[in-house]
Amino acid sequence: MTDLPPPPLDEDVRGRFETAFYGLMAYRELTAFxxxxxxxxxxxxxxxxxxxxxxxVAEFQHYELLVERLTALGVDPQEAMRPFxxxxxxxxxxxxxxxxxESLMKAYVFDAVSGDFYRAGAEALDGDVREAVETVQTSxxxxxxxxxxxxxxxxxxxxxxxxxxxxxxxxxxxALTQARRIGDEHGFWRHLLGSPAGAERxxxxxxxxxxxxxxxxxxxxxxxxxx
Amino acid sequence: MTDLPPPPLDEDVRGRFETAFYGLMAYRELTAFxxxxxxxxxxxxxxxxxxxxxxxVAEFQHYELLVERLTALGVDPQEAMRPFxxxxxxxxxxxxxxxxxESLMKAYVFDAVSGDFYRAGAEALDGDVREAVETVQTSxxxxxxxxxxxxxxxxxxxxxxxxxxxxxxxxxxxALTQARRIGDEHGFWRHLLGSPAGAERxxxxxxxxxxxxxxxxxxxxxxxxxx
Numbered sequence: 001m002t003d004l005p006p007p008p009l010d011e012d013v014r015g016r017f018e019t020a021f022y023g024l025m026a027y028r029e030l031t032a033f034x035x036x037x038x039x040x041x042x043x044x045x046x047x048x049x050x051x052x053x054x055x056x057v058a059e060f061q062h063y064e065l066l067v068e069r070l071t072a073l074g075v076d077p078q079e080a081m082r083p084f085x086x087x088x089x090x091x092x093x094x095x096x097x098x099x100x101x102e103s104l105m106k107a108y109v110f111d112a113v114s115g116d117f118y119r120a121g122a123e124a125l126d127g128d129v130r131e132a133v134e135t136v137q138t139s140x141x142x143x144x145x146x147x148x149x150x151x152x153x154x155x156x157x158x159x160x161x162x163x164x165x166x167x168x169x170x171x172x173x174x175a176l177t178q179a180r181r182i183g184d185e186h187g188f189w190r191h192l193l194g195s196p197a198g199a200e201r202x203x204x205x206x207x208x209x210x211x212x213x214x215x216x217x218x219x220x221x222x223x224x225x226x227x
Numbered sequence: 228m229t230d231l232p233p234p235p236l237d238e239d240v241r242g243r244f245e246t247a248f249y250g251l252m253a254y255r256e257l258t259a260f261x262x263x264x265x266x267x268x269x270x271x272x273x274x275x276x277x278x279x280x281x282x283x284v285a286e287f288q289h290y291e292l293l294v295e296r297l298t299a300l301g302v303d304p305q306e307a308m309r310p311f312x313x314x315x316x317x318x319x320x321x322x323x324x325x326x327x328x329e330s331l332m333k334a335y336v337f338d339a340v341s342g343d344f345y346r347a348g349a350e351a352l353d354g355d356v357r358e359a360v361e362t363v364q365t366s367x368x369x370x371x372x373x374x375x376x377x378x379x380x381x382x383x384x385x386x387x388x389x390x391x392x393x394x395x396x397x398x399x400x401x402a403l404t405q406a407r408r409i410g411d412e413h414g415f416w417r418h419l420l421g422s423p424a425g426a427e428r429x430x431x432x433x434x435x436x437x438x439x440x441x442x443x444x445x446x447x448x449x450x451x452x453x454x
Contacts, residue, residue, distance in 0.1 A: 033280060037264035046305040046312075050294070053260060053287055060284050067277070078273040085273075 017191045018129060021121050023080030026066035027088055028114055033059040035092055039103035055142055062136035069132055091178045095171055101153055105164050108146045109171040111138040112219055116212050117179050124191045150223050165225040172216045176209055244418045248348050250307030252363060253293035254315055255341055260286040262319055266330035282334060282369055289363035296359055318405045322398055328380055332391050335373045336398040338365040339446055343439050344406050351418045377450050392452040399443045403436055
């Protein structure tokens with residue numbers, strides 16, 4: 001027998017969840033930056049290139065912030081991101097925008113759905129994480145700019161509406177499929193939802209997905225599109 | 228007859244040169260950002276992606292600074308950039324990197340040659356412009372990182388040396404051809420070199436190009452490559 005206390009297992013598990021969560025967010029923000037900035041140069045005007053460049057740089061700044069958090073936790077950011085690279089790369093490969101409008105729509109949908117997912121995750125964690133999640137949200141100003149720009153494009157070219165509506169459904173489908181898979185594979189649900197495995201947790205995961213879809217539908221409605 | 232003084236023609240011409248110069252730099256920095264961030268995702272490691280992302284974001288920050296300068300002068304940044312888009316896009320189309328190392332080499336060569344060209348331009352302008360030019364230089368730290376990363380890659384894969392040496396010659400050739408053309412078409416030499424048109428100016432332009440090549444050769448030498 002020893003007098004040493006038992007290892008703080010729960011803290012340890014919680015720490016691993018926090019690391020994984022930051023790693024997931026960091027890699028998503030990094031890839032959002034790379035993809036968006038690649039697409040920026042196909043913008044119809046220099047003004048649009050400017051705006052997309054600024055959006056992309058904001059994603060990189062989110063990434064940098066998450067890397068700093070990981071480093072402060074004594075974690076190698078590359079190691080923390082690695083478990084998520086294949087899943088996130090796969091989403092990007094399956095959602096390659098066909099043109100500039102689809103690229104803008106992808107930023108609109110993915111940034112918002114990811115943001116909702118991050119927020120759900122942060123509820124299960126402490127104030128530090130919640131603060132980080134708030135900081136990596138796309139700003140209201142930038143979201144408003146994207147929404148207005150999409151509305152304007154649809155007004156100028158009405159057939160674009162049905163194409164973007166279809167594209168939006170594809171995007172949200174891919175995002176939720178991967179979110180669910182990542183949650184399953186990395187044991188996120190236990191932390192996010194607090195319930196043990198089984199039918200109850202499955203129902204809760206489904207309810208979370210339904211909330212994400214509902215919020216997505218509202219945002220599509222704000223573009224005048226049916227989700 | 229009127230008592231009004233003659234219009235300040237020289238100031239006006241100088242102001243147009245300043246605007247053009249900022250416009251040229253702004254568009255180059257914007258495109259450097261777009262191209263480099265597009266290439267970043269082909270980096271061999273997450274660490275390289277991180278570093279290239281940071282380099283790209285620094286180029287965007289230079290672009291933003293130049294846009295602010297133009298705006299402060301009462302000039303529409305888009306209008307100021309427009310005269311240079313075709314020439315700079317053509318350089319990029321003619322120098323599409325075949326892989327990640329060529330992309331890194333392109334950043335190494337173009338950032339430095341452009342920096343030297345900007346500095347030559349700033350000498351003909353006042354302190355404000357010189358200060359702006361200093362601010363948009365790639366930082367010593369970043370240049371050092373690129374140089375070390377290229378050296379490391381060449382050490383790991385010696386045949387890369389001859390490919391990158393060839394690529395470096397191609398890059399500097401394209402950069403100088405376009406610099407000369409832009410200088411001719413936009414009447415830069417008169418301001419940069421102060422001499423009237425004719426054989427004397429031609430000789431001075433050639434001497435400026437020779438200085439740019441010499442500095443480029445020194446940088447290639449620092450990689451262990453022959454320019």
